[in-house]
Amino acid sequence: MSSEPLLVVRDLIKTFVDGGVETPVLKGVNFSLAEGELCALLGPSGSGKSTLLTIVGLLAQATSGSLVMLGRDLTSASDRELTEFRNAHIGFVFQFHHLLPDFTALENVVFPAALRDGRETSVARDRARELLVRVGLEDRIDFRTTQLSGGQKQRVAIARALMNRPELVLADEPTGSLDKESAQQVLELIAEISQAERTTYLISTHDDAVAAKCRREIRVENGVVK
Amino acid sequence: MPFFLKVAFRYLTANKAQTALLVSGVAVGVFVFVFMSALIGGLAVFLVQRTVGDVSHVTIEAPERGAEAIAFDNPSLQLLVRQRSSSQRELLRTADAFLPLIEAMPEVAAVSPQVVGNGFMLRGEVRAAVSVTGVDPDKVSAIANLDNRLTSGTTELTGSTIVMGRKLAEDLGVQVGQVVRLQSDRGIERSFMVGGLFAIGVEALDSRAAFVSLSAARTLFETPQGLSRIEVKLFDLYGADEVAKRIAADTGLDATPWTANNAQLLDGLRAQASSGNLIKAFALITIVIGIASALSLSTYRRRPEIGIMRAMGASRWFVTLVFIVQGALIGIFGGLLGVGLGYAALSPFPPPELTSAAGLPVDVRQGAYGLALLLTAGAAILASILPSRAAARVEPVTVILQ
Numbered sequence: 001m002s003s004e005p006l007l008v009v010r011d012l013i014k015t016f017v018d019g020g021v022e023t024p025v026l027k028g029v030n031f032s033l034a035e036g037e038l039c040a041l042l043g044p045s046g047s048g049k050s051t052l053l054t055i056v057g058l059l060a061q062a063t064s065g066s067l068v069m070l071g072r073d074l075t076s077a078s079d080r081e082l083t084e085f086r087n088a089h090i091g092f093v094f095q096f097h098h099l100l101p102d103f104t105a106l107e108n109v110v111f112p113a114a115l116r117d118g119r120e121t122s123v124a125r126d127r128a129r130e131l132l133v134r135v136g137l138e139d140r141i142d143f144r145t146t147q148l149s150g151g152q153k154q155r156v157a158i159a160r161a162l163m164n165r166p167e168l169v170l171a172d173e174p175t176g177s178l179d180k181e182s183a184q185q186v187l188e189l190i191a192e193i194s195q196a197e198r199t200t201y202l203i204s205t206h207d208d209a210v211a212a213k214c215r216r217e218i219r220v221e222n223g224v225v226k
Numbered sequence: 227m228p229f230f231l232k233v234a235f236r237y238l239t240a241n242k243a244q245t246a247l248l249v250s251g252v253a254v255g256v257f258v259f260v261f262m263s264a265l266i267g268g269l270a271v272f273l274v275q276r277t278v279g280d281v282s283h284v285t286i287e288a289p290e291r292g293a294e295a296i297a298f299d300n301p302s303l304q305l306l307v308r309q310r311s312s313s314q315r316e317l318l319r320t321a322d323a324f325l326p327l328i329e330a331m332p333e334v335a336a337v338s339p340q341v342v343g344n345g346f347m348l349r350g351e352v353r354a355a356v357s358v359t360g361v362d363p364d365k366v367s368a369i370a371n372l373d374n375r376l377t378s379g380t381t382e383l384t385g386s387t388i389v390m391g392r393k394l395a396e397d398l399g400v401q402v403g404q405v406v407r408l409q410s411d412r413g414i415e416r417s418f419m420v421g422g423l424f425a426i427g428v429e430a431l432d433s434r435a436a437f438v439s440l441s442a443a444r445t446l447f448e449t450p451q452g453l454s455r456i457e458v459k460l461f462d463l464y465g466a467d468e469v470a471k472r473i474a475a476d477t478g479l480d481a482t483p484w485t486a487n488n489a490q491l492l493d494g495l496r497a498q499a500s501s502g503n504l505i506k507a508f509a510l511i512t513i514v515i516g517i518a519s520a521l522s523l524s525t526y527r528r529r530p531e532i533g534i535m536r537a538m539g540a541s542r543w544f545v546t547l548v549f550i551v552q553g554a555l556i557g558i559f560g561g562l563l564g565v566g567l568g569y570a571a572l573s574p575f576p577p578p579e580l581t582s583a584a585g586l587p588v589d590v591r592q593g594a595y596g597l598a599l600l601l602t603a604g605a606a607i608l609a610s611i612l613p614s615r616a617a618a619r620v621e622p623v624t625v626i627l628q
Contacts, residue, residue, distance in 0.1 A: 059537055059623040080541060087539020098534045102240035112538045114229040160538075 012065035027223035036198035091161030151182025256564025266502035267592025282457035288316035317452035360443020379422030387421035391432035533625030549614035557606020
């Protein structure tokens with residue numbers, strides 16, 4: 001196991017400018033994540049959790065500060081480099097699953113690998129099948145995602161996030177749109193996979209039950225980590 | 227299958243009704259393109275066939291010479307010249323040497339050596355001016371297809387038979403099998419039996435033209451040797467300018483293409499082609515607008531999905547390709563459908579050469595199917611560039627956080 005942290009965030013500042021008005025959202029965030037951590041990102045609405053998650057997920061750029069992942073400084077990487085890095089090392093689980101409705105569960109899961117390989121390989125399809133079995137959807141593999149329930153969709157989203165064996169999975173309110181039972185199943189699944197594969201999870205949530213499942217908490221308040 | 231192709235296909239098949247409508251719209255545009263190509267091409271063939279189909283494509287004559295000075299009396303400054311005959315051109319005296327050369331040209335379909343002259347046809351008290359053409363008996367229909375325009379009798383020429391326009395025969399009151407007297411402008415008179423009557427549909431020919439054998443014409447016009455002219459028919463009448471230039475260069479004779487005397491017809495055909503091209507261009511523009519608007523709508527509707535793809539690691543180029551391929555596929559399938567429909571709709575029409583005056587002279591061979599397909603695919607790709615660029619610009623964060 002490497003002693004270096006998986007992710008190091010230093011002095012991260014994000015200021016939105018709209019019509020000449022500057023709105024600071026993140027005011028110097030510092031934290032790091034180790035390999036295999038299951039970490040909850042907590043904080044009230046408007047505290048900057050989602051903004052932080054998009055910057056760590058390389059979907060948005062910080063105004064200043066540094067972001068180093070797997071020993072690579074990604075602060076000034078190009079759009080193409082960030083896209084490739086995201087595909088290889090970061091998985092996403094969103095509140096509203098954001099699956100592609102015209103594709104089956106299997107095709108959704110295999111998508112990140114197909115983007116990487118330029119086509120759907122049989123190896124990738126086997127891996128996607130394994131993941132769907134693992135999240136308990138062996139009987140829904142070839143279903144269109146529009147035919148799945150909310151909990152099933154979120155489990156497909158988790159399988160998709162894990163497809164390329166990413167080191168970091170970012171989840172934004174993964175149980176926010178689920179009923180209590182489905183939310184519990186999804187949480188247990190995340191905890192189990194995190195333990196088994198030593199994948200690092202950073203989960204943004206308001207849900208105490210989710211926070212309780214995590215082994216670490218990062219609390220963001222007023223744009224800084226408390 | 228490349229993944230971008232699979233995604234593009236899936237997007238197209240996801241909403242089959244919408245895609246079918248889009249492909250049908252493109253097909254209609256392509257159908258218009260094909261139909262206009264066939265109609266403009268067919269009209270050109272029809273008009274040319276009707277106007278110059280029965281005339282020589284290249285006419286070879288001896289170079290004209292100016293008035294000849296016959297005396298020049300220096301002290302009194304008097305110039306005496308001989309006026310050129312207005313009825314007799316110079317003869318092609320060495321034509322026999324050139325005939326094999328012209329006949330051997332690959333563009334040449336038929337060659338008709340001729341001795342021509344004017345005269346009067348006499349029948350009882352009736353007297354009619356006539357333009358007489360002496361041709362090889364086996365080449366009566368080499369230039370004007372008299373066999374097809376024959377109303378009675380035969381085009382077979384012997385030394386004592388004559389084939390003439392039906393109107394001329396009516397004016398003279400003669401029928402096939404009867405005898406007429408022909409007096410040439412050289413004052414030589416001979417009797418001929420009417421062998422056949424034709425109706426070309428051109429008043430000047432039907433009421434004045436008569437064909438006799440080359441040997442009879444030589445006697446009538448006192449031309450024991452040489453030829454008045456050589457008429458040449460080409461496989462492709464639009465090659466006449468080029469062939470005429472080559473003949474003139476090779477022989478030193480005057481070779482006149484049919485286009486030299488039909489400038490107005492050519493102008494009309496060009497104007498017609500321009501109008502057709504304009505309509506075809508509008509059909510293509512309609513295709514571009516249709517595809518661009520449909521893809522723009524699709525791009526807008528799929529913004530969240532594009533954002534997710536980008537978050538998963540889809541490059542901007544991948545997203546661009548997905549939408550360009552959709553445009554290209556719509557163009558290709560719409561193009562194929564339109565070309566197929568066009569061909570099916572045009573096939574029952576007879577060739578324009580055989581179209582009746584009241585018919586629609588479309589030419590199924592001139593549907594420009596390959597060009598239509600190529601231009602449609604190109605237009606479709608062009609139409610998809612803007613929507614695809616808009617799709618590639620979608621920032622994942624903006625749609626994910628919505």
